[in-house]
Amino acid sequence: MKRRLSRKKFTVPERLCPYCGHLYDRVGLGSDDTAPTPNWDIIVCVKCGGVCMLTSALLLRKITEDEMAEFIAEASPEEIKDLQGRRSVIDFVNRVRSDNAKTN
Numbered sequence: 071m072k073r074r075l076s077r078k079k080f081t082v083p084e085r086l087c088p089y090c091g092h093l094y095d096r097v098g099l100g101s102d103d104t105a106p107t108p109n110w111d112i113i114v115c116v117k118c119g120g121v122c123m124l125t126s127a128l129l130l131r132k133i134t135e136d137e138m139a140e141f142i143a144e145a146s147p148e149e150i151k152d153l154q155g156r157r158s159v160i161d162f163v164n165r166v167r168s169d170n171a172k173t174n
């Protein structure tokens with residue numbers, strides 16, 4: 071099975087991002103619109119861009135270096151671009167929020 075970036079939304083019990091503490095009640099669905107596969111599908115935090123995995127108890131945990139290496143080794147160029155794109159959009163939004171907080 072190939073690791074994949076999850077898309078769309080799947081409702082889970084409220085969970086916290088392991089990087090920033092952002093509260094979630096939905097995470098991305100798998101790329102074929104199925105529920106994400108625990109300990110397999112990659113989930114990107116919309117608040118901080120942290121790369122997470124869903125545990126079998128539907129908690130979010132930080133991805134391990136081995137899992138990330140596996141994803142990168144198997145990912146298509148489009149999937150890598152998708153991951154980079156999501157993270158750069160999140161970085162941009164956070165910069166705008168930070169700038170707005172300084173000027174307001």
Ligand SMILES: [Zn+2]
Nearest residue numbers: 087090115118
């Ligand atoms: Zn986060």
